[in-house]
Amino acid sequence: MNYIQFLVQNSLGDLKRNKVRTFLTSLGILIGVLSVVLLIAFGLGLRNYIKNQFDSIGTNLLYVLPARVLGEEGGFQDPGAVTYRFDEKDVTRVERLSGAALVVPTIERASIIQAEGESKSSTVLASSEDIDDILNLEAEFGVFYTRSDLTKKAKKAVLGTDLAKALFKSPERAVGKTVRISNQAFKVVGVLKKKGGGAFGGPNFDTITFVPYTSSSTLNPEKKFINLYVQADSEDVVPELKRDIEKLMIKRYEEDEFQVIEQTELLNVITSIFSIINTVLIGIGSISLVVGGVGIMNIMYASVTERTKEVGIRRAIGATKRDILLQFLTEAVLLSLFGGLLGLIIAYAIVFAIQSLFPAEINAFAVAIALGVSSLIGIFFGVFPARRAANLSPIEAIRYE
C-alpha cells in the first residue's frame, strides 16, 4: 500500500465513521460550489444566447449610427442628442463603395397599431426593401414589400408574428387585412417567422412592424434616416469597408455625429457587460465557499482535539510531524472535495432540469473551478488545524484521555 493511498483510506475511514458530521460539514462547500457553478453556467448560457442572436443576424453587418455610442474603452457611452441626419445621398454613396453588398436606411418610431378593435404599441421600422435580407428575416405568411412598393410609396406593412397574433387572433389571418399606424391605413402583406430576440436593447422582431420608408411622410417628414445597415460582401472585407465608410462620412459630418460599428464590436461590448455582472455575482457566491471553509476548519479543530491520543500513538511509533499534518490535511481536502463534488452534481441536475427554459451550460472551466477551489479551500482551512495536530507534543498527546 503506498503512502497516498494510506492517507486517503485513513481519512475516508474517519469520514465514514462520522457520516452525519461529514455531510453537515461539507454542506457549506456544497452550497458554495453549487451557487458558483450555477452562476457560471447561467452566465455562459446567457452569453451563448446573445451570441446566437447576433449570429442569426450575420457577422458581416455594419451599423452606421448618428452618434458615438461605443466609448474608446469599449463600453457604451452616452450618445448625446440623437438626430436623424443621414439622407439618401449617404445611402447611394455607401452603396457605391466596393465591398458593400446592401445598404438599408432605417427610421424607428414607437407607434400604436390598431386593427379590428385591438390596439397595440409597436416599434415601427421604416426601411428599404432589403431589410429582410440584411437581418435574415423571413415571412412565414405572405411576402415582404418590394422595390416597387418603395418607389410607389405603397402603404404596406409586415408584422411580427406576436403582434399579428395579438391583433388578428392568429398570424395567418393578418395577411391582406388593414392596420392603422398613426391613423394611416396600411395593408398587411406579410407576417414574419418567429425569431425571438428583443433582449439587450435590440428590436424584438416578434412585435415589430416593418413599412417602406417612403410610405408615410408623417413617419419621415424630413426624409432623413437614423441608422444605415450595411451588409458587406464577406466577413473579410468588413474592416476595410468600415474604414471606407468612415472616410466618406467624415466629409459631411463631425467626428461625434456618426459612428460605424461592426456587429462583432457590439457583441463584444454586450458580452463584456454581462461578464462583469456575472463576475460580481460569482464573487458574491464565493462568500458561501469561505463560510463553508470556516465550517471545515471548525470541525477539523474539534477532530484534532478528539484524536489527540491517536496522534500521540502515531508519533510514538514513528510518524513525523509531516505525516500527521498530511493526515489531517487529507481529511480536510477530502471533506471539501466531497462537498464540491456533491455541489457539482446538483448543479448538473439543475442545469439539466431547466434546459428547456434556459440554455445554461456547465463547461470544463466550471468543473475545474468547483473541484480546484474546493481542494484549495480544504488545504487553506485545513492547514491550521492540521498544524496544531502536527505540533502536539508526543508525550502529552499519548497521555491525553
Add this chain to the structure above:
Amino acid sequence: MIELQDIIKDYKVGDDTAHILRNVSLSIKEKEFIGILGTSGSGKSTLMHIIGLLDNPTSGTITINGRDVSRLSDSELSILRNEYVGFVFQSFNLINKLTVLENIMLPAVYARKKLSYDPQKKALELLTRFGIFERKDFLPNKISGGQQQRVAIARALVMNPDLILADEPTGNLDSRTGDEILKLLEELNHDLGVTVVIVTHEKDVAKRTKRQIFIKDGEVVKKY
C-alpha cells in the same frame, strides 16, 4: 548499544524548575533484559521517554550504537523511533478504529527506509506466534486486554527494532495475563535476542528481568 551520560531533565513549572532527572548515566547492552524500577514520581517515565526518543534531555548525551542522538531534530527522532524502538504501553495504546492487523502494520507505513521483508507477512507471523491469528481483523476493543497487549507487542516488533521499551506492560492486566505477557517478553529476549527494557514500579515484575536499575528522585540509586 545505548549509552546515557549525565542526563538532566528539568521542567519549568511557573517560576520554579522541577528537576525530574538529575544526572542519570546508564548503559544498555545488546540482548539485555532490563528492569527500570521506581515509584510514581521517581522520574522513571521521563527516563523511558528519553530512552525511547520521545523527549529530549535538558542536558547530557544519549548515544545509540555510537551515534549521538541527543540533539536530533524532531523528524530525525521520529524516524529513529520508527526504526530502533518498539513501545509497549500500560494502556496498550492501540488505535481503536483500525483492525488488529492494521495496527500492527502502522509503523511500517511510516517507515522511511525500504524494508527488506514484507511487513504484512511479518505481522501475520507474529500474530500466529502470539496465538491471535484469528483476531487479525478484529477491532482492538473487541478483544481481551491480554490479546490487546500481544497486538501491541507485535506492533512493537514489526519493524525489527533494536529495543522493546515496555512501560508498565502488565499494569492493566490481571496477574495471570500479566504473567503471560512477561513470559512473552522473556521469550522474545531469549529466543529472538531482542533487547527488552521494562519500566515498572512493581518489584515482582522487575525481578523477572536479568538486571534492575532503581530510580529515586530522578537519580539512579542502585544498579545490579
